[in-house]
Amino acid sequence: MMPENYVISGQTLTGKTLVALALSEYAKQQGLKVGYFKPVGAPNDPDASLMKQVLNLRANLSNICPIERMKSSYDELLRIGYKQLRSRILDAYSNVSDGKDIVLIEGTEAPWHLLHVNLSTPQIAEELGAKAICLVNFQDVTAIDDVLLQKDLFLRHNVKDLTIALNMVPPMLKTIVSGSIREFIKSSDMDFLGSIYRNRELFAPSVQEILKALDGQMVVGEDKEDILVDRFMVGSMAPENALKWFRRAKNKAVITSGDRADICMAAMETDTNLLILTGGMGPNIRTLAQAREKEVPIMMTGYDTYTTGQIVDSLIGTVTTENIEKVPVVVKILRESLDFGVLGITNEK
Structure with missing residues (x-):
């Protein structure tokens, strides 16, 4: 049959x-x-x-x-x-x-x-x-x-x-x-x-799932891998526009190049659950200090920003x-x- x-x-x-x-x-x-x-x-x-x-x-x-x-x-x-x-x-x-x-x-x-x-x-x-x-x-x-x-x-x-x-x-x-x-x-x-x-x-992946998918490394917040991320935003804009953009979403992860300290600082002024730094570049001292003060996890990955965005988007609801x-x-x-x-x-x- x-x-x-x-x-x-x-x-x-x-x-x-x-x-x-x-x-x-x-x-x-x-x-x-x-x-x-x-x-x-x-x-x-x-x-x-x-x-x-x-x-x-x-x-x-x-x-x-x-x-x-x-x-x-x-x-x-x-x-x-x-x-x-x-x-x-x-x-x-x-x-x-x-x-x-x-x-x-x-x-x-x-x-x-x-x-x-x-x-x-x-x-x-x-x-x-x-x-x-x-x-x-x-x-x-x-x-x-x-x-x-x-x-x-x-x-x-x-x-x-x-x-x-x-x-x-x-x-x-x-x-x-x-x-x-x-x-x-x-x-x-x-x-x-x-x-x-x-x-x-x-639908929301955890920091741990994102870390595995990106073959990443935690720089700050190794104890926060269970936090959920509701939305991913790419930070590639001029710094004067960043705050307005980032305020649109809560419980988000911001993806940006490791050398964009201005974007990192703006992201941490809003409701951000994770910073994902691309290109294998880590944060500067000021970004590190701010992340520790505000308890925002920072992750590094060797992927470029575009590829990182593609990978994390595929994690939503999977x-x-x-x-x-x-x-x-x-x-x-x-x-x-x-x-x-x-x-x-x-x-x-």
């Missing part, structure tokens, strides 16, 4: 793996054997590695995530060709789905990625006969168009069973989301899974094998936020 397939779709940092974690726990509680599949991912894909460990999957990582996209050139997959790529995906899927009642399929970084080789998330869903769970970061009401865009993409590939979940919803939008937005989605022939509201435990202890918290929050009963997943044969 073929397992039931659910493809989890969304753009980068919409919480696809987080939903897979929570849904897998829900399905296991229904007495189902759960598999996980990520057809296209990064080399040694961290999401696939995490799910393999959490679900105790016996399949090799090369089958759980059979195609590694290096992003070295636009045509790296074109050179391999659709026929061979499809064959790899189907062979790997056959392996990971063996003996499973349900397989959770994590989509590409965005649902339209790999359209150029006919392997976008909607196309994979069509190939595997999967239902779709579409995630949308709902920072404001204009994101309703992102919902309709995903619907249109999936319908173009004959995937009609769509369920929507909204992520990173500001608490101030709770009334409109639970009311008119929810009703609009349902009236547009889609099911509504629920809303994940901004939550520090879920769980990896490096912070696997967050899994129970993630599952609890998402189980409280999303109504997986909408999917009709049962153990009835």
Whole structure:
């Protein structure tokens, strides 16, 4: 008997793996054997590695995530060709789905990625006969168009069973989301899974997680690695504009070059949880003294400012094998936020 397939779709940092974690726990509680599949991912894909460990999957990582996209050139997959790529995906899927009642399929970084080789998330869903769970970061009401865009993409590939979940919803939008937005989605022939509201435990990385990701070194505040960071801001502006800019955010980390003492001092005049100094340059004596007085941790990294920003942005709302202890918290929050009963997943044969 073929397992039931659910493809989890969304753009980068919409919480696809987080939903897979929570849904897998829900399905296991229904007495189902759960598999996980990520057809296209990064080399040694961290999401696939995490799910393999959490679900105790016996399949090799090369089958759980059979195609590694290096992003070295636009045509790296074109050179391999659709026929061979499809064959790899189907062979790997056959392996990971063996003996499973349900397989959770994590989509590409965005649902339209790999359209150029006919392997976008909607196309994979069509190939595997999967239902779709579409995630949308709902920072404001204009994101309703992102919902309709995903619907249109999936319908173009004959995937009609769509369920929507909204992520990173500001608490101030709770009334409109639970009311008119929810009703609009349902009236547009889609099911509504629920809303994940901004939550520090879920979305804010700790200083310790940032330190690991940046291969960094603590200069001040070695005892403050459990502090959470809600937002990252890059300090590259003129010093006279820095204070106004930094006052816009609380519980933030400021990323700047180690030789920008003016930016460091301005950041510490505002609600700053961490200074990240890039380029392998440490703080001067004045910055050190101010950091110790105000108890602001300082971290050094060898990465440049741009690369540092890219790395830390990828930490928002993510769980990896490096912070696997967050899994129970993630599952609890998402189980409280999303109504997986909408999917009709049962153990009835």
